Amino acid sequence: MRRLEILRWVMPVIVLALAGCTAKQPADISNVCEIFKEQRSWYKASSKAASRWGTTVPVIMAIMHQESSFRAKAKPPRKKILWIFPGPRPASAKGYAQAIDGTWDNYRESSGRWGADRNNFKDAADFIGWYIDQSARKNGLAKTDAEKLYLSYHEGQGGYAKGSYQSKPWLIKVASKVGKQADAYAGQLAGCERRFKKRFFGLF
Numbered sequence: 001m002r003r004l005e006i007l008r009w010v011m012p013v014i015v016l017a018l019a020g021c022t023a024k025q026p027a028d029i030s031n032v033c034e035i036f037k038e039q040r041s042w043y044k045a046s047s048k049a050a051s052r053w054g055t056t057v058p059v060i061m062a063i064m065h066q067e068s069s070f071r072a073k074a075k076p077p078r079k080k081i082l083w084i085f086p087g088p089r090p091a092s093a094k095g096y097a098q099a100i101d102g103t104w105d106n107y108r109e110s111s112g113r114w115g116a117d118r119n120n121f122k123d124a125a126d127f128i129g130w131y132i133d134q135s136a137r138k139n140g141l142a143k144t145d146a147e148k149l150y151l152s153y154h155e156g157q158g159g160y161a162k163g164s165y166q167s168k169p170w171l172i173k174v175a176s177k178v179g180k181q182a183d184a185y186a187g188q189l190a191g192c193e194r195r196f197k198k199r200f201f202g203l204f
Helices: 002-021 032-038 040-053 057-068 101-111 121-139 146-162 169-202
Strands: none
Touching (some): 032 169, 040 057, 040 169, 057 121, 057 146, 057 169, 101 121, 121 146
């Protein structure tokens, strides 16, 4: 009887914890205020990551918007075999940040976050912040320049240094889109951040 009583109290906590790791995709991903309104803990997570790595919430969120559209279990689409049958995926990227296996392992070792999970928003936001910091160090990029930071994020710091993106006009357009999304998020956040900061410092 005592075990049943304990389970009755513990199970809701476990369910809530799991739900936080794989949160539902927000309904309006074009508006950062609506995103944080729907997923309250995400402001705290992205703000902490931005502060830790010296970047901004809009830049982190804009990169994540492009990579996964805020879907926890996002993966690259499978290639087609004979135009019909599903084949292998083109990369090991997955999660909110679409981080590949090797880079994710480097992040966990470098940051000391060995238990980090790509399906966890908090870990993904911190990963993006870490990668931005690496790009700033290795490529000399400003941590607020979402457009160039995305090019480095997509091509890798070595690829960016070699200018690999220059032969990919489609990617340059995508990076421009990320830059504009970061600007839009910044404008939106300026009008609503006070509300989330109050919650962040008062109730979390």
